[in-house]
Amino acid sequence: MGMCCFLYLIYLLCSLFDPINAEKFDYPIANVSTTWTNSLALEHSVNFTDGSSVRAILLRGATGFYGPSFACGFYCNGNCSSFHFAVFIVYTNSGSRITNPNLGFPQLVWSANPNKPVKENSTLDLTKGGLALRDADGVLVWSTNITGSNIVGLNMTETGNLVLYDSKNYTLWQSFDDPTDALVPGQKLVLGKSLTAMANKAGDNSFALSVTNTGLFASINSDPPQFYYQEEVTGTKNSTKPSYVRFRNGSLALFILSAEPNKPDSVISTPLASSMQYMKLESDGHLKVYEWSDLSGWIVVADLLTGILAECGYPLVCGNYGICSNGQCSCPGPLGTGGDDNTTFRQLSARQPSLGCSRITPLSCEDTKYHRLVDLNDIMYFYSPPDITRTDIGSCKNACLTNCSCEAALFQYGSNSSDGDCYLPTQVFSLVNNVKEETHYNSSAFIKVQVSPVIPSSSPSSDPKFKTAGTATIVGSSVGATVGVSLLVFVILFLIRKKKNVEEEDDEEYLDLVPGMPTRFAYEDLKLATNNFSTQLGQGGFGSVYEGALINGTKIAVKCLDGLGQVKKSFLAEVETIGSVHHVNLVRLVGFCVDKTHRLLVYEYMCNGSLEKWIFPKTEEHILDWKTRQSIISDIAKGLTYLHEQCRQKIVHLDIKPQNILLDANFNAKVSDFGLSKLIERDGGEVMTTMRGTPGYMAPEWLSSVITEKVDVYSFGIVVMEIVCGRKNLDRSQPEERMHLLRLLKEDKGCNIIDKNSDDMLLHREETTEMMKVAAWCLQSDFARRPSMSVVVKVLEGVMEVEPSLDYNFSSGITPMTTAKDLDKQVQFRDSTPLLPSLLSGPR
Numbered sequence: 001m002g003m004c005c006f007l008y009l010i011y012l013l014c015s016l017f018d019p020i021n022a023e024k025f026d027y028p029i030a031n032v033s034t035t036w037t038n039s040l041a042l043e044h045s046v047n048f049t050d051g052s053s054v055r056a057i058l059l060r061g062a063t064g065f066y067g068p069s070f071a072c073g074f075y076c077n078g079n080c081s082s083f084h085f086a087v088f089i090v091y092t093n094s095g096s097r098i099t100n101p102n103l104g105f106p107q108l109v110w111s112a113n114p115n116k117p118v119k120e121n122s123t124l125d126l127t128k129g130g131l132a133l134r135d136a137d138g139v140l141v142w143s144t145n146i147t148g149s150n151i152v153g154l155n156m157t158e159t160g161n162l163v164l165y166d167s168k169n170y171t172l173w174q175s176f177d178d179p180t181d182a183l184v185p186g187q188k189l190v191l192g193k194s195l196t197a198m199a200n201k202a203g204d205n206s207f208a209l210s211v212t213n214t215g216l217f218a219s220i221n222s223d224p225p226q227f228y229y230q231e232e233v234t235g236t237k238n239s240t241k242p243s244y245v246r247f248r249n250g251s252l253a254l255f256i257l258s259a260e261p262n263k264p265d266s267v268i269s270t271p272l273a274s275s276m277q278y279m280k281l282e283s284d285g286h287l288k289v290y291e292w293s294d295l296s297g298w299i300v301v302a303d304l305l306t307g308i309l310a311e312c313g314y315p316l317v318c319g320n321y322g323i324c325s326n327g328q329c330s331c332p333g334p335l336g337t338g339g340d341d342n343t344t345f346r347q348l349s350a351r352q353p354s355l356g357c358s359r360i361t362p363l364s365c366e367d368t369k370y371h372r373l374v375d376l377n378d379i380m381y382f383y384s385p386p387d388i389t390r391t392d393i394g395s396c397k398n399a400c401l402t403n404c405s406c407e408a409a410l411f412q413y414g415s416n417s418s419d420g421d422c423y424l425p426t427q428v429f430s431l432v433n434n435v436k437e438e439t440h441y442n443s444s445a446f447i448k449v450q451v452s453p454v455i456p457s458s459s460p461s462s463d464p465k466f467k468t469a470g471t472a473t474i475v476g477s478s479v480g481a482t483v484g485v486s487l488l489v490f491v492i493l494f495l496i497r498k499k500k501n502v503e504e505e506d507d508e509e510y511l512d513l514v515p516g517m518p519t520r521f522a523y524e525d526l527k528l529a530t531n532n533f534s535t536q537l538g539q540g541g542f543g544s545v546y547e548g549a550l551i552n553g554t555k556i557a558v559k560c561l562d563g564l565g566q567v568k569k570s571f572l573a574e575v576e577t578i579g580s581v582h583h584v585n586l587v588r589l590v591g592f593c594v595d596k597t598h599r600l601l602v603y604e605y606m607c608n609g610s611l612e613k614w615i616f617p618k619t620e621e622h623i624l625d626w627k628t629r630q631s632i633i634s635d636i637a638k639g640l641t642y643l644h645e646q647c648r649q650k651i652v653h654l655d656i657k658p659q660n661i662l663l664d665a666n667f668n669a670k671v672s673d674f675g676l677s678k679l680i681e682r683d684g685g686e687v688m689t690t691m692r693g694t695p696g697y698m699a700p701e702w703l704s705s706v707i708t709e710k711v712d713v714y715s716f717g718i719v720v721m722e723i724v725c726g727r728k729n730l731d732r733s734q735p736e737e738r739m740h741l742l743r744l745l746k747e748d749k750g751c752n753i754i755d756k757n758s759d760d761m762l763l764h765r766e767e768t769t770e771m772m773k774v775a776a777w778c779l780q781s782d783f784a785r786r787p788s789m790s791v792v793v794k795v796l797e798g799v800m801e802v803e804p805s806l807d808y809n810f811s812s813g814i815t816p817m818t819t820a821k822d823l824d825k826q827v828q829f830r831d832s833t834p835l836l837p838s839l840l841s842g843p844r
């Protein structure tokens with residue numbers, strides 16, 4: 001992996017400096033009578049490190065432009081045995097080439113065959129009659145199907161539209177007319193068309209976003225559809241002209257019936273674009289706006305359909321029948337609410353409550369007399385149809401019990417339960433906890449269940465021993481019960497409970513082998529905990545990080561380590577070492593997984609993400625005040641002091657940078673990824689086969705072959721400087737003379753470069769200037785002159801002074817400008833205190 005990293009670095013360096021007359025790969029137009037075969041022979045094939053590959057056919061780039069461009073071609077992700085013919089956004093360099101497999105992963109914005117992938121050697125024909133996609137066996141999978149046309153060419157336009165035009169340049173077909181799950185700026189979603197996305201939870205559900213002549217709606221595909229977002233236009237409109245929404249810069253504007261041309265009837269605002277954006281209907285029903293950021297790649301800048309119910313307003317947030325409360329999922333009935341009974345619902349997966357619930361006994365229309373309703377108070381539903389029946393609560397329940405296709409009765413009312421809205425859905429998705437203070441109405445849900453003939457329903461609800469902690473009890477017509485039967489039931493339930501407790505104990509023992517030590521997880525468990533690695537939090541030098549949750553609801557971050565070939569045999573020992581390191585300013589390792597080829601680390605979840613997004617903010621509201629910045633700096637210093645000087649085994653981090661500093665809910669900073677360099681790749685002795693770390697944060701001695709923990713002190717200095725100045729050390733968007741922060745510090749000793757976007761920073765001039773001195777001290781070219789981290793902590797606490805005679809003649813460290821030749825070194829590991837024999841792994 002090290003070698004790959006290194007080659008990649010060279011690759012990166014090369015791609016940054018294109019020869020001026022690099023061959024141009026801008027080919028946005030194709031003429032008729034062309035056939036492309038989906039194989040590696042396609043000129044522009046790139047494998048990305050996120051597992052996707054593209055084989056571009058047309059690309060609309062711009063010379064001298066680095067950034068996202070539109071392209072069309074074959075696309076695959078993961079197991080690349082099946083492909084889509086698609087329009088995607090991909091990062092290109094100044095020669096309009098797709099070069100960087102690690103940056104700007106292709107973003108699909110349209111696909112010809114979303115549900116019918118094709119194989120290797122499938123073909124795309126461009127003829128006078130249009131486009132035709134055939135699978136490798138010649139079977140027609142998709143075509144534009146324009147009759148009597150006389151197409152002359154195919155154009156990948158600047159706006160991301162794939163256009164077939166005739167000899168008069170008249171558009172005969174365009175991809176914009178057939179959206180799949182995404183819209184790009186300028187694109188319309190017209191009446192009768194919709195964005196659709198398959199749901200990521202079990203079942204064949206899908207989400208749709210569509211326009212009618214009364215508004216914009218998001219629905220889940222039950223029969224009839226149930227809506228979870230409705231943007232309705234008020235007032236009577238009476239026209240047959242088509243309505244549509246258009247994604248514009250700053251809005252998703254709904255144009256209905258063209259009352260006035262170009263004046264939308266309703267506008268859902270989206271963030272103003274500072275670079276390329278697109279919006280996508282996701283497999284969880286969200287409609288998210290993504291924007292390209294040179295710093296962080298594609299980031300989500302808006303989540304458009306989320307209403308007052310927040311996450312709980314999405315139909316499948318807790319699967320079928322799951323009850324969503326503050327983002328946590330439970331099941332209806334006694335089992336889900338922690339009580340004694342086990343007769344209604346069970347979780348599909350104990351480890352992943354959000355997958356939903358299923359009836360323990362399926363409903364049967366033959367046995368309707370054994371139908372009962374589980375009574376859930378203060379539970380509501382995301383949807384209630386407009387033409388709902390008003391009735392009383394008893395009739396509502398009865399209407400459900402007497403109609404076999406009814407799965408639940410949902411009743412909402414003000415103060416009088418004799419007068420409310422009754423909805424009888426034939427399919428039930430996630431339920432929501434009703435917060436009366438917000439909704440100002442009462443809501444109850446009655447879920448139909450099948451009871452087996454032997455269990456009398458009256459006993460559990462009348463016997464206090466069967467009362468549950470929650471609000472759920474079984475109601476319904478009573479079947480005569482004898483004391484004997486209820487006693488029997490009680491004994492059975494008691495035994496079942498005992499068994500359950502024993503099982504739970506076993507489970508806990510498995511989860512917590514040694515107190516304080518990281519837990520060993522099974523791969524399948526982590527797969528479940530992360531919903532099959534569906535939510536990526538980030539991508540680091542060692543692998544991707546995914547969000548997840550343990551059974552008890554604790555959120556976790558799961559890191560999948562790459563470079564498996566080189567994982568050391570001592571993996572377990574090293575994990576134990578890392579797991580034994582506990583400090584408030586270090587991200588805690590909760591567990592790990594070693595399973596065949598999989599190596600994963602499980603960390604505590606830090607809800608404010610990495611420092612990077614806070615110190616290089618995109619919006620004004622994200623700007624941190626001086627006090628917070630100060631405490632973050634101090635937290636990092638304490639974390640590093642612990643690693644270098646206080647824990648049982650010295651740990652040199654080697655990759656300190658804002659991305660590796662995480663923030664919790666209260667903006668306490670914690671250092672992450674420490675010790676990882678020990679898990680991977682250092683082969684035994686003192687010699688590093690390649691350099692580690694991130695250009696821009698690496699100390700100059702990486703070029704001179706002696707590496708000590710002072711490399712971390714140097715990187716810390718860069719990070720301090722970036723925090724105080726609110727910008728990156730190397731910022732290419734700045735004019736040449738201001739591009740390097742370090743050079744500016746050299747010139748004016750830090751007085752004029754602090755973050756001027758923040759008034760608060762300007763108010764603390766003296767302290768910020770002092771902090772820049774700390775940074776300068778840490779950045780001394782001679783590593784022996786840099787302070788140790790414990791000295792830095794003392795200075796920050798005000799009990800020590802910064803060394804007065806600082807050398808401001810910084811050497812620039814390793815930046816992305818450093819040439820590949822310079823980096824071709826083998827690096828020695830040494831301690832700064834020569835008396836200690838070894839450090840990285842040596843005991844102290």
Ligand SMILES: *[C@@H]1O[C@H](CO)[C@@H](O)[C@H](O)[C@H]1NC(C)=O
Pocket residue numbers: 029030031
């Ligand atoms: C397409 O045809 C036009 C005019 O016939 C020609 O100028 C152009 O070079 C052709 N493009 C390609 C890619 O063959």
Ligand SMILES: *[C@@H]1O[C@H](CO)[C@@H](O)[C@H](O)[C@H]1NC(C)=O
Pocket residue numbers: 040045046047053
């Ligand atoms: C991409 O991966 C495929 C199969 O994994 C490989 O055959 C191909 O050579 C790779 N292409 C490039 C451009 O690296």
Ligand SMILES: *[C@@H]1O[C@H](CO)[C@@H](O)[C@H](O)[C@H]1NC(C)=O
Pocket residue numbers: 079081
């Ligand atoms: C890739 O997908 C094909 C067909 O869907 C399947 O047969 C094959 O086992 C998969 N390979 C891997 C490595 O998942």
Ligand SMILES: *[C@@H]1O[C@H](CO)[C@@H](O)[C@H](O)[C@H]1NC(C)=O
Pocket residue numbers: 039120121136
């Ligand atoms: C694709 O076609 C080429 C050339 O005909 C052939 O060599 C190759 O085996 C085919 N690949 C697959 C996966 O069928």
Ligand SMILES: *[C@@H]1O[C@H](CO)[C@@H](O)[C@H](O)[C@H]1NC(C)=O
Pocket residue numbers: 143145
């Ligand atoms: C093309 O469209 C015609 C009518 O518009 C339809 O009958 C035919 O089935 C379509 N062909 C394909 C391959 O979709």
Ligand SMILES: *[C@@H]1O[C@H](CO)[C@@H](O)[C@H](O)[C@H]1NC(C)=O
Pocket residue numbers: 029153155156157158159165169
């Ligand atoms: C292709 O699209 C671009 C807009 O992106 C337009 O300027 C150009 O005229 C189009 N070319 C043809 C041949 O239609």
Ligand SMILES: *[C@@H]1O[C@H](CO)[C@@H](O)[C@H](O)[C@H]1NC(C)=O
Pocket residue numbers: 167168169
């Ligand atoms: C079509 O568009 C191309 C490129 O924009 C232009 O060169 C050509 O003259 C146009 N043809 C007609 C008939 O307008």
Ligand SMILES: *[C@@H]1O[C@H](CO)[C@@H](O)[C@H](O)[C@H]1NC(C)=O
Pocket residue numbers: 238239
């Ligand atoms: C509304 O539309 C109906 C039928 O399309 C038409 O008969 C009626 O006159 C229209 N009313 C108005 C106010 O335009």
Ligand SMILES: *[C@@H]1O[C@H](CO)[C@@H](O)[C@H](O)[C@H]1NC(C)=O
Pocket residue numbers: 249250272273274275276
């Ligand atoms: C979007 O609009 C804002 C404000 O009008 C403007 O500053 C920005 O450049 C626009 N972005 C794009 C990509 O057009």
Ligand SMILES: *[C@@H]1O[C@H](CO)[C@@H](O)[C@H](O)[C@H]1NC(C)=O
Pocket residue numbers: 403404405406424425426
């Ligand atoms: C039962 O409910 C379904 C769906 O709500 C409805 O279409 C049907 O008419 C009802 N049947 C009776 C007999 O009420």
Ligand SMILES: *[C@@H]1O[C@H](CO)[C@@H](O)[C@H](O)[C@H]1NC(C)=O
Pocket residue numbers: 416417418419
């Ligand atoms: C509740 O509503 C019913 C029917 O509308 C009415 O008869 C009854 O008086 C109301 N009860 C109260 C307390 O308002």
Ligand SMILES: *[C@@H]1O[C@H](CO)[C@@H](O)[C@H](O)[C@H]1NC(C)=O
Pocket residue numbers: 342346360496497500
């Ligand atoms: C609840 O019932 C299910 C299915 O009958 C059974 O598998 C499960 O073990 C029961 N749970 C308990 C705690 O008894």
